[in-house]
Amino acid sequence: MSHRRRRTIVLALLLGGSVLPLATAPPAQAAQGCLHDVPVVPILTPAGCDDTTPPVTELGTTAPRITASGWINKRTLRVGYTGRHSDADPDPIAFQCSLGTDPAVPTDQEWYDCPEDRVFRRITPSTTPYVLWIRAVDSADLSVRWSDGNLLSSNDEPVDDVDPTPVRLTFRIDNVAPDTRVAGLPRDPFRPDLPMVGTARPRLRLSATEAATFQCTVNGVDVPCTGGTTTLPALRPGDQVLQVAAVDRAGNVDPSPATVRFAVPANLAPRGRTPGWKQVRRRGYLGGDYLRSSRPDARMVLRVGRFRELRLLATTGPRAGVVEVRLGRRWQRVDLRRTTTTVHDQVRVRDHRAAPLPGRVEIRVVRGRVQLDGILAH
Structure with a gap:
């Protein structure tokens, strides 16, 4: 508790019409190792007791969690905190808080009782950091105005009943989600x-x-x-x-x-030997390779799931060849010749609005140089 200034008081006894001054007693000393504040009262508690060991504040987790960069995404913050006595003091512990944007340690007037549920509500979102201070309080001793009983001295309680090193949380609030x-x-x-x-x-x-x-x-x-x-x-x-x-x-x-x-698309690299087709490894192609053939009637059979649309990933250009693709019982000719060369050209063989077909596709070379990289059947 805060020190208070004493005024000198002279007590007198009127005995036989004369005024006799009352001698002042020497300052009383609080008993060592006290666990409670007990004011010095002549005759009743002449020694008194001043508990000079305040409780300790310990900080737990928060909800929501404060991020590593010091942000939360809610206007409500639940804080886990506890207090303990470092001695055998059995007194109950209460808590005082101060929440604001001033980073300085709060003054006595800026402390208030913490919410009982440890939840701080309706905090305005701000990019300015909030600072929350929390300190443990020996609630039993805080209500006792300890005194040494000497009316002429100012030796009031030298140690407050609150944690002198309160815990501190700093955070900012952003509750708007990004796009x-x-x-x-x-x-x-x-x-x-x-x-x-x-x-x-x-x-x-x-x-x-x-x-x-x-x-x-x-x-x-x-x-x-x-x-x-x-x-x-x-x-x-x-x-x-x-x-x-x-x-x-x-x-x-x-x-x-x-x-x-x-x-x-699926890579066309053969699993095992495919007669008439050569596997060429080259960076930049699907799977790091492609298949090449110039032999007429060179064939490959592909197992795919049921599909509607079918595309080939192929090299097209003036010197490209012609293939046929078997769709069900029908062969469909696909001409890869174009006026300019395109290495990863998408050649559509079948529209996605067509009726579904079983998962088997066969490709054969008709003429020219054919270079195939992948197939999309879906």
Whole structure:
């Protein structure tokens, strides 16, 4: 408790019409090792007791968790804190708090009783850091105005009944979720809603309306990704659904993740020997290789799932050849000749609106030099 200034008081006894001054007693000393504050009262408690060991404040976890950069994403903060006595003091412990934006240690007037449920509510979102101070209080001793009983001295309680080293939390509030953007898919003249990529590891650009990290899934499975240009892990052939949610520095997650769809072709590299076809390893191609043949009637048979649309990933150009593709019982001619050379050209053999077919595709060379990299059957 705070020291208070004493005024000199002279007590007198009127005895026989004379005034006799009352002698002042020497200052009383508090008993050592006290666990409670007991004021000095002549005759009743002449020794008195001053508990000079305040309780200790200990900080626990918060909800929501304060991020490493000092942010929370709610206007309500629950704080776990406890207090303990470092001696055998059995007195109950209460807590005082101070919440504001001033980083200085609070004055006596700025402390108030902490909420009983340890929840601080309706905090205004701000980029200015909030500072929350918490200190443990010996509630039993705090209500006792300890005195040494000497009216002429100022030897009031020399040690307060509160933790002199309160704990401190600093945080800022952002409760607005970011918006996520995904770019980098190729423009597809056949299926703008489901473009075909030319690799099993497509590269995309991820961004958000504010600084953020990203959570990504492909077909519901978590995959690693980063902001800016990110390369997805190797994907299986077929249709893919990528969902990306930005997470800002306060932990706000985009509630409506960006969703994109695309299709990955299958590599045509042979499993074992395919007569008439040569496997050429080359960087930049699907699976790091492609198949080449100039032998008429060289064939390959592919097992795929039931499909509607069929595309070939091939090299087209003035010197490219011609192939035939068997769809069910019918052979369909596919001319790879173009006026200019395109290495990873998408050649559509069958429309996605066609009736589904069983999962078997056969390709044979008609004439010329044929270079095939992949196939999309879905």
